[in-house]
Amino acid sequence: MTDTGTPIVRMTDIHKSFGHVQALRGVDLDLHAGRVLGLIGDNGAGKTTLVKIMAGVFPPSRGTVHYKGEQVRWKNPSQSRASGLEIVYQDLGLVPIMNIARNFFLGKEPRSRWGFLDFDHMATESLRAIAEMGIFLDDAEELVENLSGGERKALAISRSLYFGVQVLMLDEPTAALSVKETHAVLDLMETLKERGIATVFITHNIHHAYAVSDHFVALNAGVKVLDADKADVTPEMLTEAVIGEPLAQVTSHSLAASVGNGNPEN
Template identity: 40%
Template sequence: MSEEHIIELRGVGKAYGAFRALSDINLSVDAGTVTCVLGDNGAGKSTLIKILAGLHKPTEGEILVDGEEVSFGSPRDSLDHGIATVYQDLAVVGEMPVWRNFFLGQELTGRFGKMHEAEMREITHERLHHMGIDLPDVAVPIASLSGGQRQVVAIARAMYFGARLLILDEPTAALGVKQSGMVLRFIAAARDEGLGVIFITHNPHHAYLVGDRFILLNLGRQKMDASRDGVTLDELTLEMAGGGELSSLAHELER
């Protein structure tokens, strides 16, 4: 295993004309770790995802993969470096079977383009079983699964197709407590299998359950970079809520 970070950002910024979405972002992700990127709406999380996924190029700064500087010109460039992004909407076809969604765009085919359906079904069932989800039939429409199960299908798919780094875009945002717990367990499982994970979230409680490192964005700037040993859940929650500004307001209100 390389001693270099899977990915490292140095002084990365992004401007859209006169609007600056990100400024001087520095972060690195190692194999077998979960880096949580937190922030409210407008903090810059979506722009960061698009840069890492190869959708947008940074205006300034460097991106390094395994210690070598890279430039992602497209999502394919990012995927070719083992970086898989699982978006909040999952990009699944609801009425298609689970196995078809698992292999969507990467179907196993033989002569004359005939799909190896039995093999794809078997692989899908095995990979989901490995992740702790036992479906009676992977031929059911993926829309019939719970939100948490659909997230796990997307995570298992990325792992099967060789991802070394998973970028998860608000995977628990629309889920209840039980389904969120399912997804968080599988984030931890991906880490335990040696993957690097970037967990994008606005929920400090979810972040703290699985995170090894915490990056807090505010209006496009990096407000915090702390290891798990360097911050408590209460401190992380306070910073998310406004940090020192909130404390000052509380003192004023107490007068």
């Protein structure tokens, strides 16, 4: 059921240690275009480490990453970004005291004939792209520090989309948002699905993850303890995986095999 077509990203047997700390121990993970993967786990479970490896922030200690069927060894995040993978961090990578248009095109500024910034283009394109996320802003010169949390997320995500992202990793995108804004961000993820983006939704909020994800991977102390389609799990099972002992591994496969005894094999 998971394996509908080839995965756009396949991570195999990923290990990562920082000094003596084993952050990840043999994690496998597949991402598919047009699907949201809920990557859940408690603080320190290794979620962010895993996506940072996917985006080339640092290499894995062991294991391989395949992107579109080919093995990749990113040297840095710029390289992976150029290929269409991007992390939208919790703090978003926006410059608060710069305006929307300048932030939107930061690092990829369009230039007009004389080599100067093309402000008209920057203003209309940035507002249009953000509007596609269902967020309507009317002044591209408004400073980002004056935007609400949800508007900032929309800016950051629409910027990634505009520049051709194919795999988007959202690091705790609903943290520190009001209820309304959280819903708006969850709606954004539906938009990402429609656009055919492979999305990783990193969160420790099970309910947010459950609302939009198609598939779940739970990490617990660096070990994958669950890998299942939405149809096969309940929020309670996800919570159990996140806070339980990090020994048992639950997959759609093992769930199917273990129906009846309720005790997933390792």
